[in-house]
Amino acid sequence: MDKEDKRRYFVVGSVYLEVVTPLFQQKLDENYKSLNFRCLKDFLDRKAVIHILFHLRHRNAWCCTDKLNCTNHGALPLNHHQWKQLYAENPGPGIHNCFCKYTAKSIKPADLDLSLCGLILYNCCNLGQLDEEAGPYTPTE
Template sequence: MDIEDRRRYYIVGSVILEIDQPLSRTKLKTSRGLGSFQDFLNTQPVKHILFHLRHRNATCCTDKSNCVNNSKLPLIYCQWNLLYTENRGQHGQNCQCKFTANPVQLNELDITLAGLILLNCCNLGSTEENAIRILLLRYKNDYISHNMEGEITETEYKSLWTDLTSFVLQLDPNKQDDLIRIENRPFDEGLCSNIV
């Protein structure tokens, strides 16, 4: 194992956890409007969208014309269960109206869940949407979550770091110092093990 390859993995993972995740939560807080996060999740349009990101072959009783049958279900069970509870006393078809939002807090959302909600339920500009899609979904998955070796080569890192910093700064230009601090801090194997 090359220690420098491991260090580069640590740097990218640190950016995603220490900068991108808080940025996504902040963006979600400001993009959803007034009211609590639970109120936002309970709005019919948001609940309907998220319902169809978790449930396949379901037609809702209140909004049949906007029901979508996704080939992939990006919202996994534990994420759905964090957000919603089924009203057990309500019988009938599998529909979004059978669920009520839980009193979840933004800091309980993992980076993928925050990204899914942002991309699907909030009005973002095309630049923000692109940056979030790449940072929270593609880069996190490609370089951290599905990287079984826990390493990033120097060649790969050079182009990745340029793109990574560019997308972070598109979301918040004030993060330049944080990026420099993370890239220059000493490698910590213990923290690196917690990144996945």
């Protein structure tokens, strides 16, 4: 890749992020609002949502509740930083590897990057017909 190629690659990359990121953020915003959640925090605190996201970050964890929906991913799509951005650990003693230990933080869709928005949309929201035709979202890291 010569210098000009690199520049072009960079420009295309930033335009893509500038255009696509707000679209994903907006989509996430619309999604939880259409589900009657007032804010993203309320949506993230919903049991089904935190449970799905918990297992995207934690391997070999079997929760104390809602066990039927526990999953175990070989590769963890959610990185440590992303998980910390979304959830805070509740104070309390004991080793307890379970989603009930966490509470969502007060964040806005605008605080989330493309990959995190995509992960939440793809895993926790029912994407519209149009989006499904575009194929599944694969996070890149």
